[in-house]
Amino acid sequence: MADQVVIPQPPEKQPVIAPGLTFAKVTEQISNIVLTRPTPGTWFILFGLSGFFVLLLGVAVTHLILRGIGIWGVNIPVAWGFAIVNFVWWIGIGHAGTLISAILLLLRQKWRNSINRFAEAMTLFAVMCAGLFPLLHLGRPWLFYWLFPYPNYMDIWPQFRSPLVWDVFAVSTYFTVSLLFWYVGLIPDLAAFRDRAKRLWVRRIYGALALGWRGSARHWKRYEMAYLLLAGLATPLVLSVHTVVSFDFAIAILPGWHSAIFPPYFVAGAIYSGFAMVLMLAIPLRAVYKLHDLVTMRHLDNCAKLMLATGLIVAYGYVIEGFTAWYSSDKFEWYMMYDRWFGRYSHAFAFLVATNILIPQLLWSRKIRRNVPALFFISLSVLTGMWLERFVIVVQSLHRDFLPSNWGMYTATRWDWAVFTGTIGFFVFMMLLFVRGLPMITIFEVRTLLPQAKVHGERRDVEGEPE
Amino acid sequence: MSVTHERELYGLMAEFDNPTELVRATRLAYLAGYRAMDAYSPFPIEEATEALGVHDTHVPLAVLLGGCLGGTLAFLLQYWISVDSFPINVAGRPLDSWPSFIVVTFEMTVLGGAFGGFFGMLARNGFPKPYHPVFNARHFDRASQDGFFLCIECRDELFHREKTETFLKSLNPVTVEEVAC
Numbered sequence: 001m002a003d004q005v006v007i008p009q010p011p012e013k014q015p016v017i018a019p020g021l022t023f024a025k026v027t028e029q030i031s032n033i034v035l036t037r038p039t040p041g042t043w044f045i046l047f048g049l050s051g052f053f054v055l056l057l058g059v060a061v062t063h064l065i066l067r068g069i070g071i072w073g074v075n076i077p078v079a080w081g082f083a084i085v086n087f088v089w090w091i092g093i094g095h096a097g098t099l100i101s102a103i104l105l106l107l108r109q110k111w112r113n114s115i116n117r118f119a120e121a122m123t124l125f126a127v128m129c130a131g132l133f134p135l136l137h138l139g140r141p142w143l144f145y146w147l148f149p150y151p152n153y154m155d156i157w158p159q160f161r162s163p164l165v166w167d168v169f170a171v172s173t174y175f176t177v178s179l180l181f182w183y184v185g186l187i188p189d190l191a192a193f194r195d196r197a198k199r200l201w202v203r204r205i206y207g208a209l210a211l212g213w214r215g216s217a218r219h220w221k222r223y224e225m226a227y228l229l230l231a232g233l234a235t236p237l238v239l240s241v242h243t244v245v246s247f248d249f250a251i252a253i254l255p256g257w258h259s260a261i262f263p264p265y266f267v268a269g270a271i272y273s274g275f276a277m278v279l280m281l282a283i284p285l286r287a288v289y290k291l292h293d294l295v296t297m298r299h300l301d302n303c304a305k306l307m308l309a310t311g312l313i314v315a316y317g318y319v320i321e322g323f324t325a326w327y328s329s330d331k332f333e334w335y336m337m338y339d340r341w342f343g344r345y346s347h348a349f350a351f352l353v354a355t356n357i358l359i360p361q362l363l364w365s366r367k368i369r370r371n372v373p374a375l376f377f378i379s380l381s382v383l384t385g386m387w388l389e390r391f392v393i394v395v396q397s398l399h400r401d402f403l404p405s406n407w408g409m410y411t412a413t414r415w416d417w418a419v420f421t422g423t424i425g426f427f428v429f430m431m432l433l434f435v436r437g438l439p440m441i442t443i444f445e446v447r448t449l450l451p452q453a454k455v456h457g458e459r460r461d462v463e464g465e466p467e
Numbered sequence: 468m469s470v471t472h473e474r475e476l477y478g479l480m481a482e483f484d485n486p487t488e489l490v491r492a493t494r495l496a497y498l499a500g501y502r503a504m505d506a507y508s509p510f511p512i513e514e515a516t517e518a519l520g521v522h523d524t525h526v527p528l529a530v531l532l533g534g535c536l537g538g539t540l541a542f543l544l545q546y547w548i549s550v551d552s553f554p555i556n557v558a559g560r561p562l563d564s565w566p567s568f569i570v571v572t573f574e575m576t577v578l579g580g581a582f583g584g585f586f587g588m589l590a591r592n593g594f595p596k597p598y599h600p601v602f603n604a605r606h607f608d609r610a611s612q613d614g615f616f617l618c619i620e621c622r623d624e625l626f627h628r629e630k631t632e633t634f635l636k637s638l639n640p641v642t643v644e645e646v647a648c
Contacts, residue, residue, distance in 0.1 A: 161564060195611045214610060222591050
């Protein structure tokens with residue numbers, strides 16, 4: 001072995017944003033998408049298409065409310081079909097938005113600045129889709145307020161020892177805090193929109209939303225403090241939300257659910273699928289709106305790396321589940337694992353391993369991380385895989401419990417598919433409205449990335465520091 | 468520059484070309500003794516805030532109070548419901564099984580803190596405030612885009628219509644103008 005100390009040279013860094021931009025140019029580029037440039041044809045096509053699925057969602061939900069959840073494929077023993085699969089899938093997707101906006105802010109990862117806004121919007125819309133499922137699954141969704149502790153003439157209260165009640169608090173807190181965080185981030189950009197809008201009514205709307213922001217240094221200080229603290233609060237919150245979701249399973253005694261690895265493995269899986277969704281949104285957005293200066297290859301590359309890392313944690317989770325089942329020598333645990341690999345739903349598990357573990361390994365290659373169509377395809381594969389993971393956890397574990405006389409099968413009905421595709425349509429629909437009406441990139445944070453934003457060294461004609 | 472009547476005057480506004488000039492001007496104005504003034508910029512400039520001598524800890528305090536309030540109320544509510552108002556024996560566990568109350572307590576602490584931060588920031592900044600005199604400055608729409616401004620207000624003790632204007636003009640501004648109330 002040579003004693004020589006080799007100092008690794010850092011590889012040449014790709015710039016976070018393209019050189020040569022000015023404050024005015026950045027502002028123009030982002031605000032003109034909403035204020036002056038004609039809406040691209042792709043937008044209208046997608047709007048129509050997703051609008052159709054929103055209508056489908058409306059029909060499916062109306063039918064459900066009129067007829068009850070018997071129109072779904074849920075039964076006993078599989079009482080938690082698509083509704084819970086989709087709930088966990090959607091809420092997981094939301095997690096990447098908070099990770100980008102809060103955790104990467106605290107870690108001072110400057111590259112987050114051009115993707116955080118639409119990632120946060122993605123969080124909000126994904127949580128909306130997620131929240132719909134448990135509500136509909138209640139059976140009598142119009143009594144949803146029974147979930148909250150409010151004084152009532154029946155003199156009953158929610159059961160606070162139940163993870164399902166924890167979930168209500170976790171998800172509603174998550175949505176509220178994400179909304180506050182998103183809105184606080186929007187205020188200075190709404191002021192820029194107010195000042196750039198040509199038409200009076202447009203100016204009035206943005207002006208009202210901007211709350212009279214004027215960019216005062218005193219305001220900026222409190223603003224940044226509030227933003228930082230909200231990020232600090234959102235960080236443990238986002239970890240807690242999927243932990244609580246995993247408690248819905250882990251606290252039950254069912255084999256395949258009752259596992260201590262669930263909280264970390266659920267959180268990693270959530271972030272994994274969330275980054276896949278960020279990429280699936282970023283890639284078409286930068287192509288359609290020509291945002292290559294602001295959402296650069298470096299962003300896509302970093303998202304892909306985070307996806308790979310969290311994907312490996314998920315793979316580790318699968319391995320440990322198998323190991324625990326074997327090592328516990330518990331007959332039921334081991335049977336559940338055997339059934340997962342070779343039982344009636346083994347095709348779902350095989351497909352899950354392929355899409356969620358094998359295909360994403362392509363991301364080790366730098367060439368593939370820089371190949372935009374490949375990234376798009378891998379993200380789609382991950383989203384499919386993560387959906388299948390939840391399907392396997394929910395359905396496969398439930399359909400073979402302790403007593404063979406309880407065993408059953410689950411098949412989704414067309415109404416299950418209608419609600420699921422309907423929420424995908426709703427998500428795309430909301431994203432399109434967001435892109436059309438609000439700044440999809442945080443303008444003021446991108447300004448701080450420009451080299452001219454730096455205050456240059458003390459001029460010598462200033463004597464001493466202010467007290 | 469039009470001469471506004473003294474009583475209708477809010478202050479004098481100087482526009483600067485870049486953040487470095489703005490920070491330098493703010494420092495010099497502070498050293499010259501001006502206190503009732505504010506810098507306006509399209510993105511946060513830490514040095515400008517320092518130069519103004521701003522010290523404000525209300526927002527973190529609001530977050531702390533909000534968080535404590537949320538967490539305490541959540542825990543007490545759960546305790547009261549589970550022990551006093553609606554006791555249910557779940558597999559012989561004690562009624563005050565506090566570890567299962569921690570999740571909701573935590574979530575409500577975060578929610579309280581977030582509300583504290585959000586409303587604390589809005590309240591301290593005086594938002595919503597649809598009208599403010601500085602919006603009367605001619606190029607002030609650029610303060611949210613690419614303009615850097617320093618406004619010395621006439622409520623400052625040292626404010627003098629001509630002397631302050633001369634002082635601002637010595638700071639290498641792009642323009643200096645009067646801001647009406």
